[in-house]
Amino acid sequence: MLTRARAPAESDIAIRDLRVAILSDAAPERNGVGAYYRDLADHLRANGAKVALVAPRFRYGRWHGGLRLPLPGDPTQRILVPSWSLIDKRLKRLRPNVIVVPTPGPYGMLGMHLAGRLGVHLVVGFHTHFEALTDLFKDWGWRSRVANAYLRSCHRMLFRNSQVVLANSTEMVEVARAIGAKRATLMATPIAKRFLDLPPTPTRPQIERVLFAGRLAPEKNLEAVVEAARRLPDLEFVVAGDGPLRDWLEEEAREVPNLKLVGWLKRNQILRLIDSVDALVLPSRVESFGTIALEAMARARPVIVSAACGILSWDILSRGIFTVGDDEHLADALLRLRQLDPAVRQRTTEGAREAAAIINQRNLRHWLALLAGDHASTVDGKH
Structure with missing residues (x-):
């Protein structure tokens, strides 16, 4: 406190x-x-x-x-x-x-x-x-x-x-x-303020659309996002942002039909994009905090992060976050999230939104x- x-x-x-x-x-x-x-x-x-x-x-x-x-x-x-x-x-x-x-x-x-x-x-x-x-x-x-x-x-x-x-x-x-x-x-x-003031849109009972948003750079471990898209072809993966790996991601998106690169977006566009997906992922190798994860929590969306994300050091927030295991791939963590009882998932995201506001x-x-x-x-x- x-x-x-x-x-x-x-x-x-x-x-x-x-x-x-x-x-x-x-x-x-x-x-x-x-x-x-x-x-x-x-x-x-x-x-x-x-x-x-x-x-x-x-x-x-x-x-x-x-x-x-x-x-x-x-x-x-x-x-x-x-x-x-x-x-x-x-x-x-x-x-x-x-x-x-x-x-x-x-x-x-x-x-x-x-x-x-x-x-x-x-x-x-x-x-x-x-x-x-x-x-x-x-x-x-x-x-x-x-x-x-x-x-x-x-x-x-x-x-x-x-x-x-x-x-x-x-x-x-x-x-x-x-x-x-x-x-x-x-x-x-x-x-x-608008992330907290606007009521979040209802989530679908099934995980169908996944978002990564952030700088397109090596520390974000975007290879894990691309590989997860390859392993889970029935999920749609959306990548928002800009950075030195943009050209590489554009090439990957041409080869992976369920991987979509939307580029850099303004904050009000990010809010609408978060509301349009069923989960956010942040598999970073180095991440001092992870603001986008907190924003997704404020919109009552499930969030999966790597152990390297500083947001996990906040106990009140970590209870509302799903984590990629030490020997686990992002694709496996997404499978775990999909298999979770929708009611349990909803309680977790509701608690996450409350924790974000606090x-x-x-x-x-x-x-x-x-x-x-x-x-x-x-x-x-x-x-």
Whole structure:
């Protein structure tokens, strides 16, 4: 449960006076980190805080927000170098009393500098352990080593200058401490209001349509999804997303008739797509949390994840999730789910939706306490 907040000191910030600047290198619609802070900003505004989400934008196939540089190994992504003067002017209008930085790129490092210059608290979100991805990108060669060295040094600087570092699994909290975080604690993941506010559509009694949604990259273990489609030809597999494996997946989809690639979708399209399927799968090799799994739980859909997904470290959520066994293939886990009594499956998904709503509310209260100055606030998912 959320710990009881201490009595506020005179220096603490009342929630109604919160002015929060979020400087993120992740575009709001392009990945889980971008979605996290767009959803968080919406929840904070709904509770009376003033929030500026300063990040690149991806609209109609084009990037906006600064000088565009290629991201090695992924032609679908860009690193943007922001305009210092434009961001400086925006922050002068907001006059933030706290700056949040979730990424170690140019936007994030500028956010760190501005927090120091303005003399305001810096809160850092730690979402990706880049070193854990190194083995999956061996074809990058020396570029992979250089990128990881740069990102690790940036994380050290961010952690050293922050008042608190937030990570979304206990493993990531320990990694943050090992890198140099003075204070590191858990954060949960917010859910877009419409995912919880709209009643979920009824599910079919049988599993017929399965969804994978996320970045099309090696760490997602998309080979397991393709192989499951081959083994289970009576199921329809839908893959939504974009990334460096897109061309490979397009080739596989041409050969596997029950495998469909729909590409990158906006969030409102993702909600409708989740409601149209009977289960979501996330067989990742590396997954700090797994936001899409939480969103599917909020829509009362069965979710199957690998043991590598950080969402399992939250007890309240893990009880509503089906897991691929250590020596089990995704196809076998799907067969188990299909054979489960529909009534049992429905009770599990109803409990999962309730748990998602609870963790969302706890996380919002946790963020509000932290941003208002209570850096001892904690959130957990054990009850």
